[in-house]
Amino acid sequence: MDFSFSKKEEAFRKELRAWLEANLPAGWLDGTFKMPDDEAGFLRDWQRKLYEGGYAAIAWPKEYGGRNATLMEEIVYHQEMVRVKAPPLINYVGIHMVGPTLMQIGTEEQKETYIPKILTGEEVWCQGYSEPNAGSDLAALQTSAVKEGEKWVINGQKVWTSFGHVADRCFLLARTNRYEKKHKGITAFLLDMHQEGVETRPIIQMDGKHDFNEVYLNNAVAYDADIVGEVDEGWRVSIALLMHERTGIGAQVFTLEQQFNDLVAVTKELEADDGEPLMNDPFVQRTMVDLYARSRGSLLNYYRNLTKQLKQGHPGVEGSMDKLIVSELTKDLFSQAISLQGHQGVLWKEDAVIGNSYWQDNYLYSFGQTIGGGTSEIQKNTIAERILGLPKDMGR
Numbered sequence: 085m086d087f088s089f090s091k092k093e094e095a096f097r098k099e100l101r102a103w104l105e106a107n108l109p110a111g112w113l114d115g116t117f118k119m120p121d122d123e124a125g126f127l128r129d130w131q132r133k134l135y136e137g138g139y140a141a142i143a144w145p146k147e148y149g150g151r152n153a154t155l156m157e158e159i160v161y162h163q164e165m166v167r168v169k170a171p172p173l174i175n176y177v178g179i180h181m182v183g184p185t186l187m188q189i190g191t192e193e194q195k196e197t198y199i200p201k202i203l204t205g206e207e208v209w210c211q212g213y214s215e216p217n218a219g220s221d222l223a224a225l226q227t228s229a230v231k232e233g234e235k236w237v238i239n240g241q242k243v244w245t246s247f248g249h250v251a252d253r254c255f256l257l258a259r260t261n262r263y264e265k266k267h268k269g270i271t272a273f274l275l276d277m278h279q280e281g282v283e284t285r286p287i288i289q290m291d292g293k294h295d296f297n298e299v300y301l302n303n304a305v306a307y308d309a310d311i312v313g314e315v316d317e318g319w320r321v322s323i324a325l326l327m328h329e330r331t332g333i334g335a336q337v338f339t340l341e342q343q344f345n346d347l348v349a350v351t352k353e354l355e356a357d358d359g360e361p362l363m364n365d366p367f368v369q370r371t372m373v374d375l376y377a378r379s380r381g382s383l384l385n386y387y388r389n390l391t392k393q394l395k396q397g398h399p400g401v402e403g404s405m406d407k408l409i410v411s412e413l414t415k416d417l418f419s420q421a422i423s424l425q426g427h428q429g430v431l432w433k434e435d436a437v438i439g440n441s442y443w444q445d446n447y448l449y450s451f452g453q454t455i456g457g458g459t460s461e462i463q464k465n466t467i468a469e470r471i472l473g474l475p476k477d478m479g480r
């Protein structure tokens with residue numbers, strides 16, 4: 085693969101850069117921006133702006149409102165968004181997971197109803213997969229959906245539902261048949277979150293933030309038109325969505341590259357107790373070189389997988405590799421950043437000595453990254469079985 089950018093791609097970069105400079109909120113680029121209390125409202129407005137500028141989902145086909153971006157344009161896009169540390173996408177689940185899954189498997193009616201609102205951010209989505217006793221072993225899920233006349237009546241509990249507290253709709257898995265083997269008898273529903281039978285309770289993370297939730301389903305209602313794929317055949321649908329999820333997470337290689345550059349800058353500033361720059365310490369140098377080699381390797385691996393994905397038109401199992409490598413590397417990178425700060429590394433929030441707690445907050449968050457979207461152990465099982473062709477995990 086040729087990694088140099090053509091004139092057309094550099095023109096796209098220039099256009100996007102100019103758009104970001106004109107459209108990022110005041111104070112964003114100089115670091116004086118203060119997030120308003122209504123963070124969700126701010127992020128919805130930001131997604132609307134992205135949509136209006138034609139930057140909400142550049143890789144989507146034109147017929148669905150995307151730009152049909154090439155692989156190289158996508159790379160430019162990620163690089164530029166990361167360079168300005170652009171606000172996150174509130175409808176991440178919609179854009180990167182539900183939208184592409186509906187394009188692949190949804191009915192024409194579902195595509196027409198949901199895809200435009202996903203793109204504008206008018207409807208924010210969450211993913212209702214995990215349950216208290218069904219995470220890695222997702223097929224053990226117990227939430228039930230029973231057909232009563234026109235309605236499907238849904239009861240059960242979901243957990244770790246990211247964006248659940250701001251979501252309008254949920255891509256939900258429920259058991260519709262208890263007599264089949266556990267991978268059979270599951271159905272995928274597009275559930276309206278604004279109904280009496282849906283209750284969302286917050287889960288506060290160890291970094292003090294509220295990103296995910298418990299969702300209680302108490303006679304919640306869905307209809308036949310809300311089913312993706314066939315009744316009892318939702319396992320296949322759930323895997324299609326998971327593949328989009330893992331590929332999306334893999335795109336964090338670009339964030340990782342930026343974070344590595346930030347780490348280099350910090351390491352150059354920090355001094356050891358004897359006043360020597362930490363960067364002169366051979367042990368620090370060795371760790372930094374190791375992190376650099378691994379982050380370059382993960383970027384190149386991501387390019388290779390993305391190339392294959394573009395050729396075949398949908399993500400493949402290689403997304404597990406990207407997800408595993410990036411999440412584990414992110415954890416190691418932030419762990420190094422904390423360790424370089426010595427005893428000050430444990431100071432957090434307003435007490436943090438460098439970076440306004442950026443390193444501490446991201447270090448705490450990095451643990452979740454190795455769990456969400458499938459744990460590292462599960463990714464290793466997938467790579468072993470589906471890429472390396474090793475025998476199946478006997479525990480499943």
Ligand SMILES: Cc1cc2nc3c(=O)[nH]c(=O)nc-3n(C[C@H](O)[C@H](O)[C@H](O)COP(=O)(O)OP(=O)(O)OC[C@H]3O[C@@H](n4cnc5c(N)ncnc54)[C@H](O)[C@@H]3O)c2cc1C
Binds near residue numbers: 217221296480
């Ligand atoms: C930041 C974050 C965001 C999330 N967002 C969502 C969301 O939006 N929607 C949603 O539905 N879920 C979400 N999740 C839940 C996530 O998908 C689950 O936490 C994950 O799949 C693991 O399931 P579990 O927590 O039940 O752990 P378990 O499955 O109970 O696993 C416990 C431990 O056992 C290991 N283990 C389990 N099975 C095996 C095996 N066969 N071989 C080897 N080791 C194994 C695991 O790796 C893990 O270390 C999120 C989680 C996090 C951390």
